[in-house]
Amino acid sequence: MKVLFLTNIPSPYRVDFFNELGKFCELTVLFEREGYVTRDESWMNYKFDTFRGVILKGISLGKYEKISFAFLPYLIRKQFDFIIFGSVASVTGMLAVFCMRLFHIPYCIEGDGGLAGHGKGLKEVLKRMAISKAKLYFSTSVMLDKYYLKYGAREENIYRYPFTSVREKDILERPLDKEEKRIIRQRLGITEAHVVISVGSFIPRKGMDILIKAAAELDRDLGIYLVGGVPTEQYLGLKEEYHMPHLHFVDFMEKEKLAEYYQAADFFVLATREDIWGLVINEALSYALPVITTHQCIAGEEMIRDHYNGLLVESENIEALRDGMAEFIHSGQLTEDCAKGALETSRCYTVERMAERHMDILKAISVEKET
Secondary structure (H helix, E strand, O other): OEEEEEEOOOOHHHHHHHHHHOOOOEEEEEEOOOOOOOOOHHHHOOOOOOOEEEEOOOEEEOOOEEEOOOOHHHHHOOOOOEEEEOOOOOHHHHHHHHHHHHOOOOOEEEOOOOOOOOOOOHHHHHHHHHHHOOOEEEEOOHHHHHHHHHOOOOHHHEEEOOOOOOOHHHOOOOOOOHHHHHHHHHHHOOOOOEEEEEEOOOOHHHOHHHHHHHHOOOOOOEEEEEEOOOOOHHHHHHHHHOOOOOEEEEOOOOHHHHHHHHHHOOEEEEOOOOEOOOHHHHHHHHOOOOEEEEOOEHHHHHHOOEOOOEEEEOOOOHHHHHHHHHHHHHOHHHHHHHHHHHHHHHOOOOHHHHHHHHHHHHHHHHHHHHO
């Protein structure tokens, strides 16, 4: 089977997925650009081991967009069994869809999340045109199903797949015990009796300020470790206002170092105001961490079950978040049980399963075509 993917950038987790998918089909991936200036250099250390990866040449339009027609030769030859778009809302993606329709070439759409717009304006019209005419949709969640449906998709053409950045080898075999965590904490210089970690950019959408305010009223033996770069003046001000020496800001770090912080923690919090997925949820679960997040996090909605592997709270509800954190601080049994549930959930969301599910869907569609 010959498959062509058109997507935005060769981010590490996407390259992992394509290298896995390339084991099952003859795969070509066209990347709109090499990367974003806002990403660190580690994102550029990719290897295309099992597939042909092509960085399209074109003209940059700001930090995140690029206009390119270099995809045309791949479409006109009509040599692929399936063509899948992972970025139909980009300029290049929309141009490619227009060409597909012009040459009467069927295509599929894959997404990890999406929030429907107000339906007005040229871009919304073009988005509807692109999405409504696809033959097949790969979806991660109920929310993405609704997104596709709003833009004209037919429900029977929507297929679910497990979205993740975690490989099977990345998942802990079992939760770490107290002694193992103590050793890791000692190595990291962590002195608090309990540890909560949150990972994400220090931007308002991620809700770090909500987490700080919720944790301010909890016991001072809870170490709060926020990993995401240089803290903003607002966050530094909150630390001073609430007198929180146990609040720590940690800069971005390599995957191996970040793994130590995950393993040192007792539980994970993402107090997000909005996340169309939230891959840090997948990562936290793979380290056997119970997860507290909000109903505005799609990964949370899809993966977290209350008191099985974590807890869901309403966004902006500081009291509910504080109470949820207190549960995991004071109930060792709850934390242990949810740690086991976290690993069970994580094993259902691996890059390997993600690739296998894509192939199962494509094979099923191929059989339908033949019959």
